[in-house]
Amino acid sequence: MKILLTTDTFSPSINGVVISVKNLYKELTKRGHEVRILTLSFTGYSYKEGDIYYLRSFDARIYPGARGTFSYKNRFIKEIIKWSPDIVHSHTEFCTLIHAKYIKKRLRLPHIHTYHTMYDDYLCYIFKGKLISKRRAMTIIKKLIGSVDEIITPTQKAKGSLNAYGINRPISIIPTGIDLSRFTIENQYTEKIKGIRNNIGIKEKDKVLIFLGRLGKEKNIDEIIMNVKELNQELDIKMLIVGGGPYMDNLKKMVNELGLEERIVFTGMVPPEEVPLYYSLANIFVTASTSETQGLTYIEALASGLPVVCRYDEAAEGLVINGTNGYMYNNKEEFKQSIKSLISKSGDIQELRGKAKNSVERFSLDVFASEVEKLYLRHIVF
Structure with a gap:
């Protein structure tokens, strides 16, 4: 399979999303799949490093560490479309999710999304908690991920949160693996x-x-x-x-x-x-x-x-x-x-x-990758 992973946060940041994406990339590659990652650069320019595409971005100042980008007609997006992945798997809810949706639409691909973050507990960081209410956050998340083909959550708690948001897409629980x-x-x-x-x-x-x-x-x-x-x-x-x-x-x-x-x-x-x-x-x-x-x-x-x-x-x-x-x-x-x-x-x-x-x-990496791989195969028609 050709698999595209997208994420707004990646190295040099260190957090759960970065660890999950790195581990998934490593294990899927080990299983013989061709995997590439689309993410945001911490520099003032776009560049490619191995299988990783970094799009130039800026400090969004919405919450600590958040990045934004205006690179939506980037040459790397054209290169990815030419590469023609079999499936796209997004891991964050904002900038690169828009890229994932665009690539899905252009190539008519299945789109999987992993919901990593319980935003209810992080609203205090977004414009210091003065702009987005819990109800508004629910509406935004529903709009962003309510159209993907299937959602992965690591626990029943996260799945229950999405159900409460009124999201009616298929949801599979696959715990994130670690080494x-x-x-x-x-x-x-x-x-x-x-x-x-x-x-x-x-x-x-x-x-x-x-x-x-x-x-x-x-x-x-x-x-x-x-x-x-x-x-x-x-x-x-x-x-x-x-x-x-x-x-x-x-x-x-x-x-x-x-x-x-x-x-x-x-x-x-x-x-x-x-x-x-x-x-x-x-x-x-x-x-x-x-x-x-x-x-x-x-x-x-x-x-x-x-x-x-x-x-x-x-x-x-x-x-x-x-x-x-x-x-x-x-x-x-x-x-x-x-x-x-x-x-x-x-x-x-x-x-x-x-x-x-x-x-x-x-919670081994092998079990994690195996479950994600099975989910992909349910959606791909070769």
């Missing part, structure tokens, strides 16, 4: 891990909680910080906050005001290849976010052998199993009890790690 092998730490990393520990002041004997991801208000990290403050009255624990984002300064200020500078460490952004090393420093992954469509970091943590303690969220149902690979909590007391329970089981660390790893085998 599980990345999170198996080999012995050669021992010295590097020691170096990271020394740099950030984490001792090997410390009991460490970790949040890893984008530091946005919607991630509700404030709640975790307050819970950790109370928990430290009963347990001697530390916390790593790994990542960057628009809410970082607010969180650092909060930590300083609470006097938790010795207990909560901010690392900032870390290189993608070092992410597994940071998971290896911790005992438990924690999050209070309810804005996830799937929660790729939950899967990464479990693949690293970390139990997960997360606020109850439909996106985590079937992923986090209470008492097996972690706990979902509904309030502060349940959070504290979950942490205490897991720390008290630290003597059974190998059993805990084994259960965590085994629980995410179904």
Whole structure:
């Protein structure tokens, strides 16, 4: 098959959409398909790099990191049409989705769309939350993706959101796959891990909680910080906050005001290849976010052998199993009890790690690519 993937966000950005598109490209190519990617450039010009077409774009200033483009009669679009893909698969809802629709119409192709983002939780970033209401957002999303041939969502939660928007297109649930092998730490990393520990002041004997991801208000990290403050009255624990984002300064200020500078460490952004090393420093992954469509970091943590303690969220149902690979909590007391329970089981660390790893085998890249490939074949007439 000739497959065109489109996305407004790609490298050098690091987020769930970028990871998903990269993994899908890699796995489909490995299966013998011819795959190309159409995305937006962070430079002032259009260029092609291997199988990736970058269209010149500008800072749209709608929300942090958003790009816009006026390149709709670009030479690369003509080149893609001449290449004549068998199917187009869009991954974001704005600029390159318009390109995907245009290419679909010109070539009469099937058009698949993956819905990655729950916009209800991100409206505060769009013109600072002053322009688009939830109802208006629903109307926009329905208009943008209501005409595609089939929609992929990673969870039932995301599918339910689209059903609530009144979208009546076929919807298939296919969890995004990740490279599980990345999170198996080999012995050669021992010295590097020691170096990271020394740099950030984490001792090997410390009991460490970790949040890893984008530091946005919607991630509700404030709640975790307050819970950790109370928990430290009963347990001697530390916390790593790994990542960057628009809410970082607010969180650092909060930590300083609470006097938790010795207990909560901010690392900032870390290189993608070092992410597994940071998971290896911790005992438990924690999050209070309810804005996830799937929660790729939950899967990464479990693949690293970390139990997960997360606020109850439909996106985590079937992923986090209470008492097996972690706990979902509904309030502060349940959070504290979950942490205490897991720390008290630290003597059974190998059993805990084994259960965590085994629980995410179904999220492998092979399973992900296989399910997407089957969906494509349902739509293509050769």
